[in-house]
Amino acid sequence: MAIDIPRLPLGDWIEGGLDYLTTQFSAVTRGISHVTQGGINSLNDALMWMPAWSLIALIALLCWRMSGVRLAVGSALGLALIWNLGLWDPMIESLTLVVIATLVAVVIALPLGILAAISNRFYAIIMPVLDFMQTMPAFVYLIPAIPFFGIGSVSAIFATVIFSMPPAIRFTTLGIRQVPKELIEAADAFGSTRSQKLVKVQLPLSLPTIMAGINQTIMLALSMVVIAAMIGADGLGNEVWKAIQRLRPGDGFEAGIAVVILAMVLDRLTQSFRKTKKAQ
Amino acid sequence: MSESQTTKIQVRGLSKVFGSQPKKALELRDQGLKRPEILEKTGQTLGLSNISFDVKEGELLVIMGLSGSGKSTLIRCLNRLIEPTEGDIIIDGENIPKLNEKELLQCRRRHFSMVFQNFALFPHRTVQNNAEYGLEIRGVDKAERTQKARDALKQVGLDGWEDAMPSQLSGGMQQRVGLARALANDSSVLLMDEAFSALDPLIRKDMQQELLELQHRMKKTTIFITHDLDEALNIGDRIILLKDGEIVQIGTPEDILTNPADEYVARFIEGVDMSRILTARHAMRPVRATAREDDGPRTVLRKLSENGLDSIYVTTRERKLLGLVDADAADQAAKDGEQSIKAILHDDFPRVGPDEPLNNLFAMFNEKSRPIAVVDENQRLLGVVVKGAVLAELAESGER
Numbered sequence: 001m002a003i004d005i006p007r008l009p010l011g012d013w014i015e016g017g018l019d020y021l022t023t024q025f026s027a028v029t030r031g032i033s034h035v036t037q038g039g040i041n042s043l044n045d046a047l048m049w050m051p052a053w054s055l056i057a058l059i060a061l062l063c064w065r066m067s068g069v070r071l072a073v074g075s076a077l078g079l080a081l082i083w084n085l086g087l088w089d090p091m092i093e094s095l096t097l098v099v100i101a102t103l104v105a106v107v108i109a110l111p112l113g114i115l116a117a118i119s120n121r122f123y124a125i126i127m128p129v130l131d132f133m134q135t136m137p138a139f140v141y142l143i144p145a146i147p148f149f150g151i152g153s154v155s156a157i158f159a160t161v162i163f164s165m166p167p168a169i170r171f172t173t174l175g176i177r178q179v180p181k182e183l184i185e186a187a188d189a190f191g192s193t194r195s196q197k198l199v200k201v202q203l204p205l206s207l208p209t210i211m212a213g214i215n216q217t218i219m220l221a222l223s224m225v226v227i228a229a230m231i232g233a234d235g236l237g238n239e240v241w242k243a244i245q246r247l248r249p250g251d252g253f254e255a256g257i258a259v260v261i262l263a264m265v266l267d268r269l270t271q272s273f274r275k276t277k278k279a280q
Numbered sequence: 281m282s283e284s285q286t287t288k289i290q291v292r293g294l295s296k297v298f299g300s301q302p303k304k305a306l307e308l309r310d311q312g313l314k315r316p317e318i319l320e321k322t323g324q325t326l327g328l329s330n331i332s333f334d335v336k337e338g339e340l341l342v343i344m345g346l347s348g349s350g351k352s353t354l355i356r357c358l359n360r361l362i363e364p365t366e367g368d369i370i371i372d373g374e375n376i377p378k379l380n381e382k383e384l385l386q387c388r389r390r391h392f393s394m395v396f397q398n399f400a401l402f403p404h405r406t407v408q409n410n411a412e413y414g415l416e417i418r419g420v421d422k423a424e425r426t427q428k429a430r431d432a433l434k435q436v437g438l439d440g441w442e443d444a445m446p447s448q449l450s451g452g453m454q455q456r457v458g459l460a461r462a463l464a465n466d467s468s469v470l471l472m473d474e475a476f477s478a479l480d481p482l483i484r485k486d487m488q489q490e491l492l493e494l495q496h497r498m499k500k501t502t503i504f505i506t507h508d509l510d511e512a513l514n515i516g517d518r519i520i521l522l523k524d525g526e527i528v529q530i531g532t533p534e535d536i537l538t539n540p541a542d543e544y545v546a547r548f549i550e551g552v553d554m555s556r557i558l559t560a561r562h563a564m565r566p567v568r569a570t571a572r573e574d575d576g577p578r579t580v581l582r583k584l585s586e587n588g589l590d591s592i593y594v595t596t597r598e599r600k601l602l603g604l605v606d607a608d609a610a611d612q613a614a615k616d617g618e619q620s621i622k623a624i625l626h627d628d629f630p631r632v633g634p635d636e637p638l639n640n641l642f643a644m645f646n647e648k649s650r651p652i653a654v655v656d657e658n659q660r661l662l663g664v665v666v667k668g669a670v671l672a673e674l675a676e677s678g679e680r
């Protein structure tokens with residue numbers, strides 16, 4: 001007894017929804033696109049205006065202050081290698097995308113994470129959404145980005161923000177929920193308002209955890225920014241992409257190594273920030 | 281403690297049910313069921329049942345009971361860290377359970393400061409900033425709160441530690457910070473939930489002593505929770521005994537020791553009640569100063585003031601006890617130019633033999649709380665027993 005269940009037109013529905021959104025909100029998306037592109041351009045210009053050596057020195061100094069000599073020397077050497085390979089500009093382009101995407105992601109993630117920590121109902125809603133966002137293959141996000149923002153870096157940022165945001169939300173929620181009950185009681189007992197409790201007790205105490213989340217967000221953003229070369233994002237991903245098309249594995253690996261170096265510098269730097277915060 | 285004290289907090293018919301069907305649990309309670317049966321029948325925990333008591337202005341009220349008796353629940357209902365299920369808590373005319381969120385906030389700021397068993401200091405704030413917390417959230421300006429927090433830290437003996445982080449301090453010091461945080465706040469009631477239970481015994485004794493001194497100085501209404509009878513006897517003006525969420529006895533330490541309300545209280549104090557074998561001799565202290573029968577009023581006055589006394593025993597050369605002279609009477613006699621104290625000598629004080637059992641002594645402390653004179657068979661003065669000493673002796677022998 002074969003009942004013929006018609007195939008659900010899930011894809012059609014999603015496309016219909018996206019079409020609707022793009023036409024309805026074209027003014028908004030154009031505005032966002034404009035602002036984001038402006039941000040990307042100015043940060044790119046600023047970072048590229050600086051001579052490579054001075055930026056390397058600056059980053060090394062930051063590493064030295066935050067962590068120590070080892071990280072400072074390591075990142076200086078790594079960045080110098082990127083420069084030497086002629087990948088400086090693509091590296092800066094990737095860095096710009098990571099920085100902007102992370103900023104946007106964190107700005108959205110913090111309030112959501114705080115809300116999920118305070119409200120059990122919101123927690124119940126957002127956690128499955130985050131699971132969904134994280135398990136969806138990364139480049140699927142690239143596709144809906146294009147109708148909204150067209151080919152290029154803005155789409156890349158959009159997809160990157162969505163892909164990299166979940167850990168920042170999760171860790172914010174986790175960090176706030178982990179604050180010992182006794183300290184919450186103490187804050188309440190003295191008559192703190194909800195926002196005083198948040199600002200004076202919950203957020204400072206969850207800062208190390210939130211920083212761990214931001215660290216993960218940065219790492220995810222970097223990986224996504226590379227993949228986003230598929231929809232025309234500039235940067236190191238684009239170098240890899242070109243190498244694939246021209247069948248030049250050497251170039252591809254060089255760009256890949258540059259990505260690894262950038263990832264390591266960003267990772268260690270944000271981790272050391274987290275540790276010094278904790279030690280205070 | 282005088283009788284004229286005003287009431288600071290009135291608690292009436294306070295109950296707390298943990299669970300989703302409080303009505304059902306309270307109905308069963310009204311039918312006379314107890315906590316275990318209610319738990320079995322409904323799955324609801326009757327945390328507190330029909331609690332009523334008064335807290336007097338300036339007293340140190342101890343709430344004592346075994347683990348699970350509802351002490352923490354009770355103290356947290358007062359400032360609504362736990363929402364009471366029913367009942368009234370009236371402080372300065374306000375009924376706390378009826379306050380809305382905003383009023384509750386104000387009420388907590390004005391009336392309550394709390395000290396916690398595990399200190400609950402904010403680990404990211406310095407000692408100074410911890411002490412300032414209550415003032416800071418009330419919007420007190422920086423200069424004033426710095427000063428008040430400093431003063432409070434000084435009160436608890438922590439000056440010089442302002443910039444340390446809590447994690448750098450020992451347990452006893454951390455709890456001093458907890459105490460300073462509560463004192464700086466200048467609220468009218470101090471709530472202390474097993475505040476000294478996490479400290480080791482020696483430090484604990486010190487802290488009790490310091491709390492007593494502070495309390496004596498500042499006359500702050502204090503509600504102190506403990507599961508430790510020695511502690512309760514040592515510091516409490518009055519003690520409330522809780523069992524399974526109900527009050528079994530309210531009374532002064534003497535009341536509780538001498539007239540345990542029931543089996544439960546009696547068992548509680550079993551370890552302590554050595555009063556039958558202990559006698560006045562054990563609790564007696566040497567007399568600090570005595571006057572002679574031929575001393576004049578001025579000499580007596582000088583002896584009184586030198587020793588910080590407000591009355592003095594008068595004896596013969598052989599230390600035979602003749603009577604007592606009060607400071608105000610001596611003062612009057614001196615003004616009137618009297619040469620002798622014979623006229624103002626009186627007999628209005630208790631005296632006992634050295635073998636009098638301690639538990640008989642409680643009843644003898646009259647309202648002027650004059651000490652009891654201990655005399656031998658020839659009426660020679662051996663020593664005095666002051667009120668606190670009886671309790672201390674009882675408590676200590678309980679430990680042995």
Ligand SMILES: Nc1ncnc2c1ncn2[C@@H]1O[C@H](COP(=O)(O)OP(=O)(O)OP(=O)(O)O)[C@@H](O)[C@H]1O
Pocket residue numbers: 298299325326327345346347348349350351352353354507
């Ligand atoms: N949130 C809660 N949910 C359910 N039951 C609770 C809750 N809090 C306390 N109880 C129960 O209420 C009763 C009284 O608890 P409470 O913490 O007030 O006791 P306590 O006298 O402070 O004990 P301890 O000396 O162990 O601190 C206990 O049986 C406890 O299990």
Ligand SMILES: [Mg+2]
Pocket residue numbers: 351352353474
């Ligand atoms: Mg408790």
